[in-house]
Structure formats: structure tokens, C-alpha cells
Amino acid sequence: MADSNLAPKGRHDPPTAAPLRGVRGGASPAPLDLDRLIHERMRLAIVSALAVNDSLSFNELKRLLETTDGNLSVHARKLEDADYIVCTKTFDGRVPRTEYRLSSAGRRALERYLAHMEALIRATRDR
Amino acid sequence: MASPQRIPVPLPDDPALHVRAMDNLSFIRQTMERATAFTAVPGWGGVGMGALALAAAAVAHTRLTTVEWLGTWLAASVAALTLGGWTMATKARRAGTTVFSYSGRRFVLSYVPPLLVGALLSAVLVRAGLYQALPGTWLLLYGTGVVTGGAYSVRVVPLMGLCFMALGAVALFAPAAWGNPLMAAGFGLLHIVFGLIIARRYGG
Numbered sequence: 203m204a205d206s207n208l209a210p211k212g213r214h215d216p217p218t219a220a221p222l223r224g225v226r227g228g229a230s231p232a233p234l235d236l237d238r239l240i241h242e243r244m245r246l247a248i249v250s251a252l253a254v255n256d257s258l259s260f261n262e263l264k265r266l267l268e269t270t271d272g273n274l275s276v277h278a279r280k281l282e283d284a285d286y287i288v289c290t291k292t293f294d295g296r297v298p299r300t301e302y303r304l305s306s307a308g309r310r311a312l313e314r315y316l317a318h319m320e321a322l323i324r325a326t327r328d329r
Numbered sequence: 330m331a332s333p334q335r336i337p338v339p340l341p342d343d344p345a346l347h348v349r350a351m352d353n354l355s356f357i358r359q360t361m362e363r364a365t366a367f368t369a370v371p372g373w374g375g376v377g378m379g380a381l382a383l384a385a386a387a388v389a390h391t392r393l394t395t396v397e398w399l400g401t402w403l404a405a406s407v408a409a410l411t412l413g414g415w416t417m418a419t420k421a422r423r424a425g426t427t428v429f430s431y432s433g434r435r436f437v438l439s440y441v442p443p444l445l446v447g448a449l450l451s452a453v454l455v456r457a458g459l460y461q462a463l464p465g466t467w468l469l470l471y472g473t474g475v476v477t478g479g480a481y482s483v484r485v486v487p488l489m490g491l492c493f494m495a496l497g498a499v500a501l502f503a504p505a506a507w508g509n510p511l512m513a514a515g516f517g518l519l520h521i522v523f524g525l526i527i528a529r530r531y532g533g
Contacts, residue, residue, distance in 0.1 A: 243356070250357045251364035256435070258364070266364055316357065319350040326347035 237315055239284050244269065244277045249312050252287060252304040260300040278302060286311055369433055370479070370486050372528025374416025378409040379520030386513035395460045402467075402512070409516070410444075420533050440478030443470045464508035468497030468515045483531055489523040 240249050247267050252258060258266070264274050281287045286308030290301045304312075385405030392398045421433060447470035454462050472493025479486030496515040500508060 241353075246353070246357065247360045250360040254361045254364050267360075312357075316354070319354050322346055322350035323354075 236318065237311055239280065239286065240311055240315055242277070244273060245281055246315075248274075248278060248281060248302070249286060249304065249308055252302060253309065253312055257301045257303040260302070263302060281308065369417050369421040369436070370482050370527055370531070371413065371416035371420045372524045372526070372531060372533055374413050374420070375520045375524025375527060377412050377416070377524075379517050379522075379524060381405050381409045381412065382516035382520060383513055383518075386509055386517055389512075390509055398509075399455065399460070399463070405516075423533070436478045436482065439480065440474045443474035443477065446470055461505035461508060462501065464512045465497050465499075465501030465503075468493050468500055468511065470497075471516070472497055483527070485523060485526050485530075489519055492519050492523075 240246050244267065248263060251263060251266055260274065260278075263278075264271065267274065278287065278289065282289050284307075285305055288303045288305050290303075292299050292301070382405060385401050389398045389401040392401060447467055450466055450470070451463060454460070454466065472490045472495075475490030475493060476487045477490075479488075479490055493515050496511050496519070500511040503511065
């Protein structure tokens with residue numbers, strides 16, 4: 203596992219996304235090291251779904267995640283504010299369409315989160 | 330969304346953390362699987378296209394002149410592409426999106442060029458009287474379109490394209506008499522088999 207992948211690179215990386223030193227050392231990892239922004243289930247789902255699709259519309263995401271308009275837009279907005287996802291609004295005739303894509307910062311955040319989870323599991327298994 | 334199962338592993342230190350990490354990973358994996366399973370490629374449309382092709386193969390088999398054979402397949406391809414386009418638009422609309430969404434556009438943009446190349450090459454081959462090269466060319470280029478278009482879709486779509494390309498390669502070097510059966514196997518059977526898989530697993 204390459205540690206360099208886990209180090210924050212972009213300026214958009216939130217301060218909560220800390221490297222995994224605590225986990226590697228075998229000590230009880232502090233949950234605070236987690237990237238809270240994508241740890242939340244709905245936001246984790248949004249980022250995961252966008253990671254395997256180039257872009258998804260608001261309606262596609264809503265159907266996929268079986269959620270409500272309000273819930274989805276609240277969480278999407280938080281990810282957008284952190285520059286984890288990019289939102290583009292267009293018009294399809296007169297119908298407004300909202301498309302979401304994962305930004306490179308968002309992809310890095312997901313990779314970091316995955317590495318963090320793997321490290322947590324490994325740390326327990328090695329014990 | 331179904332909540333992922335907890336795996337009860339008793340561990341001496343903080344088991345909850347370990348279990349929750351597993352939980353999170355499986356949640357991500359499930360979400361990704363569901364998200365990739367989202368395709369506007371129409372399963373039942375594919376089955377219909379396959380049925381059309383089988384009918385065309387049966388009719389074309391009885392035609393003695395090459396012009397009649399060609400006409401039968403051309404008519405079938407126009408009908409099948411219309412059916413495919415229509416069922417794709419319907420499926421996309423049902424899912425709350427359109428074929429002209431970003432991913433839909435990209436599918437069409439990578440699917441259509443090989444088909445246009447196929448049409449041009451067909452004209453050249455017909456002018457040169459090389460009718461026996463048509464089945465191979467069609468299967469290969471249609472397969473290419475499905476592979477490139479399917480690169481952005483669920484994995485069975487590019488797999489179907491590869492099967493088409495394999496049949497096309499065989500058709501290019503096989504005796505001319507194999508042309509019609511190979512077209513039936515490709516445009517008929519492959520469409521039906523993969524259409525059923527897509528219809529059952531990827532929502533219609």
C-alpha cells in the first residue's frame with residue numbers, strides 16, 4: 203500500500219482527511235481521522251456511484267440511491283461545497299437537468315477512504 | 330437502500346471498528362455495482378432485434394439472387410436499428426434520463442461511427458462484387474461499435490461486441506456459404522442471448 207497515495211495533494215483536500223499513521227502503528231485508530239464528509243452514508247453512496255459513472259443526473263442518482271429530492275440535494279450540496287463533485291445545470295428543452303460528476307479531489311478522497319478502511323481491517327487482523 | 334449485513338467476528342480489541350470498516354467497504358462495493366448496472370442499452374430491444382435478424386436469415390436463405398439477399402438484410406438492419414433506438418429511448422425515459430444525457434450521447438457517439446464505416450465499406454464491396462466479404466465486415470464493424478459504445482456501459486455489452494467481432498473474423502475467412510448462418514448466429518442469437526441477460530439483470 204503506497205503511503206504517498208494517502209497524503210493530501212490537492213488544495214481542496216479537507217483538513218479532516220488525515221493520513222493513516224495512527225492505524226499503521228497498531229494503536230487504536232481515532233475515528234476522527236476519517237474523512238467525515240464522505241463517511242456519511244448518503245454522501246458515500248453518491249461518491250461511490252459517481253466513481254463508476256462518468257456523470258449521473260440528479261434523477262438517476264435519486265433513483266439509484268432510493269432517496270428523496272431534499273435529502274439528495276442537501277448531501278450533494280455538501281460534496282459540491284467541498285469540491286468533491288462538480289454540478290452542471292443545463293436545459294433539456296425547458297426541463298432543467300442537473301448532472302453530477304466526481305472531481306479529481308473527490309476521487310482522491312474516496313481512494314483515501316478506501317485505504318483507510320482497508321488499513322483498519324488489516325490492523326485488526328494483524329493483531 | 331438495503332443495509333449491508335454485519336459480520337459478527339468476535340475480536341478482543343475494538344471489534345466494532347473492524348466490523349464497521351468491512352461494512353463500509355461492502356456498502357461502497359454494493360453501491361458501485363448498482364450504479365454500474367444502470368444502462369440504457371435495451372435488453373428486450375436486443376431480443377427483438379435478434380428475432381428480426383433470425384427472420385431475415387430465414388428469408389435471405391431462400392433468396393437465390395445476391396441482390397435479394399442484400400435487400401433482405403438491409404431492410405432487416407434498418408428495422409432492427411429503428412427498434413433498438415426506440416427501445417433505448419423508452420428505457421432511458423423510464424429511468425428518468427434521456428439518450429441525449431452525457432453518458433447516452435457518448436454511447437451513441439462511439440457506437441455510430443463504426444456503423445457508418447460499415448455502410449461505406451459495404452457500398453465499396455458491393456460495387457466490387459465482393460458480396461462474400463459482407464457478412465464478415467458487418468459482424469466485425471457492428472461488434473466494434475458495441476465494444477466501443479459498451480466501454481461506458483455494463484460489462485456484458487462490450488462482451489457481446491467481442492463475440493460479434495469473433496464471429497466476423499470467422500466469417501471473413503470462412504467459405505461464402507457460411508455467411509448467412511454466421512449472420513444468424515451473430516445478429517440473431519447473440520442479440521437474443523445478451524438481450525435476455527440485460528433484460529433480466531439490468532432492468533428491461
